Amino acid sequence: MAWWDIDPFWPLLIISQLSGFGVVGIMTYWIMEYKKGQFSWGKHDGGTISYHAFMFTLGMVFLFGEAMLLFPVPKRLHLRSHFWRKVMHGCTQSMAIIFSIVGLKAIFLAKKEGGHHEFYSIHSWVGMASAMLFFLQQGVAIFFYVFSKFFGLSKFFGPRFMIRFTSMHTFFGYVLFAMAIASCLTGMDRWIAIFVPDYSLRPTPTLLGDIYALMMMLYGVVVTYLTTRPPTLKKKKSTHHKKLANGDRGEEEKGLQPEKEDKQLNDNDHELTPMKKGDAENNI
Known part of the structure; x- marks a missing residue:
């Protein structure tokens, strides 16, 4: 310190x-x-x-x-x-x-x-x-x-x-x-x-x-x-290596997050979209 x-x-x-x-x-x-x-x-x-x-x-x-x-x-x-x-x-x-x-x-x-x-x-x-x-x-x-x-x-x-x-x-x-x-x-x-x-x-x-x-x-x-007096600045605990690691992991999470969200949206859309009458008859 x-x-x-x-x-x-x-x-x-x-x-x-x-x-x-x-x-x-x-x-x-x-x-x-x-x-x-x-x-x-x-x-x-x-x-x-x-x-x-x-x-x-x-x-x-x-x-x-x-x-x-x-x-x-x-x-x-x-x-x-x-x-x-x-x-x-x-x-x-x-x-x-x-x-x-x-x-x-x-x-x-x-x-x-x-x-x-x-x-x-x-x-x-x-x-x-x-x-x-x-x-x-x-x-x-x-x-x-x-x-x-x-x-x-x-x-x-x-x-x-x-x-x-x-x-x-x-x-x-x-x-x-x-x-x-x-x-x-x-x-x-x-x-x-x-x-x-x-x-x-x-x-x-x-x-x-x-x-x-x-x-x-x-x-x-x-x-x-x-x-x-202004507030005291908080000490940064992360090192340069941790910053890079967190950055890479963050990018991976950012790349995977849209796919996960799209999948959830597609599932929700599939569950919430009402079926048409013809489709319902075909399924029966």
């Missing part, structure tokens, strides 16, 4: 999980070790914004990617029920929505605590666009995939519309996944610029932020590949 015949799905899946959990772990460690206030809600000590970074990393990136993987992984485990795959996908995305809402609430509260109400940075614009489009995407998906089924509205759309909608839903899902990763990367860069005063000395928080960015990009690339 050549190395290119090995199926890379499961090794890449392990890499995606290690990088995904690593991103969440690095964010948690960064907040606990280097962020003033750590995790605190509404105490005016700078800890509220920590929930914003953690919730968006967990919801908009990690859970988003895990929801995407819930289609190819069960299929590889021979769980053929597409309905339950969609149910698990929808539940995971719903959890991502809840975490994202908490993250948005945290940033608005942190802005209010600090006396800043403006959103002027690239991170703010990309993050707000990602969150709003993500909520819109999930709302439209819930309407067409859930409410239209339970309330009998799917008959008004037709199967062709649902096929096109599913294609658009998948496409915009990848777009939003990329936007969410871009939002988290710009957010980490902004955090380092604000909370790490000696940035030029390359302290440990800066290095952790760089590792966080690289692992998040790795997670996004691997998840995208696993959910869009």
Whole structure:
């Protein structure tokens, strides 16, 4: 077996999980070790914004990617029920929505605590666009995939519309996944610029932020590949000699098959053709 015949799905899946959990772990460690206030809600000590970074990393990136993987992984485990795959996908995305809402609430509260109400940075614009489009995407998906089924509205759309909608839903899902990763990367860069005063000395928080960015990009690339990769080609077991033998045998079978079919047809015609009156009298 050549190395290119090995199926890379499961090794890449392990890499995606290690990088995904690593991103969440690095964010948690960064907040606990280097962020003033750590995790605190509404105490005016700078800890509220920590929930914003953690919730968006967990919801908009990690859970988003895990929801995407819930289609190819069960299929590889021979769980053929597409309905339950969609149910698990929808539940995971719903959890991502809840975490994202908490993250948005945290940033608005942190802005209010600090006396800043403006959103002027690239991170703010990309993050707000990602969150709003993500909520819109999930709302439209819930309407067409859930409410239209339970309330009998799917008959008004037709199967062709649902096929096109599913294609658009998948496409915009990848777009939003990329936007969410871009939002988290710009957010980490902004955090380092604000909370790490000696940035030029390359302290440990800066290095952790760089590792966080690289692992998040790795997670996004691997998840995208696993959910869009073409099916693995099956290895051909027959040799050249067997192909020739099968070809000769096939030609012989092809040469004999018409005669056999003609014989069967002649027999059937003989059995099914009614006899004429004169022939019947002669036979008697």
